[in-house]
Amino acid sequence: MSGKQRIDDEPAFVLHSHAFKETSLLVEVLSRNHGRVALVARGARRPRAALRGLLIAFQPLDLGWFGQAEVRTLAKAEWQGGQPLLGGQALLCGYYVNELLLKLLPRDDPHPALFDAYQAALRGLSLGPPYQIVLRRFEMALLKELGYGLTLDLDADTGSAIIPGLNYAYIIERGPVRRDDGADQGIAIPGRVLLNMAANDWNHPETLSHGKVLMRSLIQHYLGNQTLQSRRVFVDLQDV
Amino acid sequence: MSPSSLDELIDALRCLPGVGPKSAQRMAYHLLQRDQRGAQRLAAALDHALRVIRHCARCNTFTEDEICARCLSQKRDASTLCVVEMPADLNMLEQTHAYHGMYYVLMGRISPLDGIGPKELHLDKLLARATDGSVGEVILATNFTNEGEATAHYLGEMLRARGLKVSRIARGLPVGGEIEHTDAGTIAQALVERRTL
Numbered sequence A: 001m002s003g004k005q006r007i008d009d010e011p012a013f014v015l016h017s018h019a020f021k022e023t024s025l026l027v028e029v030l031s032r033n034h035g036r037v038a039l040v041a042r043g044a045r046r047p048r049a050a051l052r053g054l055l056i057a058f059q060p061l062d063l064g065w066f067g068q069a070e071v072r073t074l075a076k077a078e079w080q081g082g083q084p085l086l087g088g089q090a091l092l093c094g095y096y097v098n099e100l101l102l103k104l105l106p107r108d109d110p111h112p113a114l115f116d117a118y119q120a121a122l123r124g125l126s127l128g129p130p131y132q133i134v135l136r137r138f139e140m141a142l143l144k145e146l147g148y149g150l151t152l153d154l155d156a157d158t159g160s161a162i163i164p165g166l167n168y169a170y171i172i173e174r175g176p177v178r179r180d181d182g183a184d185q186g187i188a189i190p191g192r193v194l195l196n197m198a199a200n201d202w203n204h205p206e207t208l209s210h211g212k213v214l215m216r217s218l219i220q221h222y223l224g225n226q227t228l229q230s231r232r233v234f235v236d237l238q239d240v
Numbered sequence B: 001m002s003p004s005s006l007d008e009l010i011d012a013l014r015c016l017p018g019v020g021p022k023s024a025q026r027m028a029y030h031l032l033q034r035d036q037r038g039a040q041r042l043a044a045a046l047d048h049a050l051r052v053i054r055h056c057a058r059c060n061t062f063t064e065d066e067i068c069a070r071c072l073s074q075k076r077d078a079s080t081l082c083v084v085e086m087p088a089d090l091n092m093l094e095q096t097h098a099y100h101g102m103y104y105v106l107m108g109r110i111s112p113l114d115g116i117g118p119k120e121l122h123l124d125k126l127l128a129r130a131t132d133g134s135v136g137e138v139i140l141a142t143n144f145t146n147e148g149e150a151t152a153h154y155l156g157e158m159l160r161a162r163g164l165k166v167s168r169i170a171r172g173l174p175v176g177g178e179i180e181h182t183d184a185g186t187i188a189q190a191l192v193e194r195r196t197l
């Protein structure tokens, strides 16, 4: 990517931030057209800084920045509004979503469709429970954008269409295979559930329960040896 | 070559929040060259504080005693317990003269993405304090940041499950605040949290 010197009016969300030097903040953002970007917000931790209280996660912002190094300098931030603050369980789900982006999406890799899916997820979370559907939709979009898209409607062995009445086992990096062919590996999922997932239809409880198990395994697989802190921290409150 | 005592000092100063290598070097030169007496005082005060200061067994704030003077006071309302993130927050609440109950200082906040959860914050100590039989209401006065909200949510769930009345301090426009000069985020949230008259 070239021409990275100066970016203006870029829709973005703060994913996480850290104290940086005496008074600054190092902010990881997800931007619509430039992907995940690391920015230094100079002086943002001074008591009366205009940026203080503005650079918070889950709020739509318009950002401007400059610089060519990996960490760029924030020039401008404007609050956009329209997204209620997250609270309670929705907030914990938000942390989970942010952590997925921080751990699975490399910096400077633009994915406008993923940005839109993220914005839709935050909106969904702000509407209240149930949150599981919101999370499963986001996870599917994330895996697709990262190039790990799942084929859920075709048998990985034969290439033929999944049959609703049969039982399958989903094998990571391969796909669904017929379970009664002696396969005892993979994650057991009925055909009708696979087809619902493929259609992104999460309305049936069994789709959600299988979806949760499948997504957990897939995400852990792609995370490698990284641990999801948001999940560990809230182990006793977690039901997502 | 082993690190010189100067390098060791510079490195030690970097444990202070927001102090990078350059500032640490500046501080070290200042202490050694311009203010040796100040440096001695700092060293002695730090050494002394580390030996005598501990966390109050009841409210968790810094104290030199097993239980701090505020927790021992008979004049305070023992039935309300106000939970704050840091001692500075407690001081601010005291300045209001509007609260006369007890406190619990978390000494931090839940920050999931930094790996700081209930266990790291030792919230079992707060749960024990809140359920010791004297407390009727717990007021959650953590910050209105995402981390403060996550902390309040977690504490609210845990304390309510133990039969305690739990409340959260209100948020909205500042006293004397004019809508025209208030940030949009605050106004938006004030609308969400509006109350019926």
Ligand SMILES: [Zn+2]
Residues within 6 Å of the ligand: B056, B057, B058, B059, B060, B061, B067, B068, B069, B070, B071
């Ligand atoms: Zn005390």
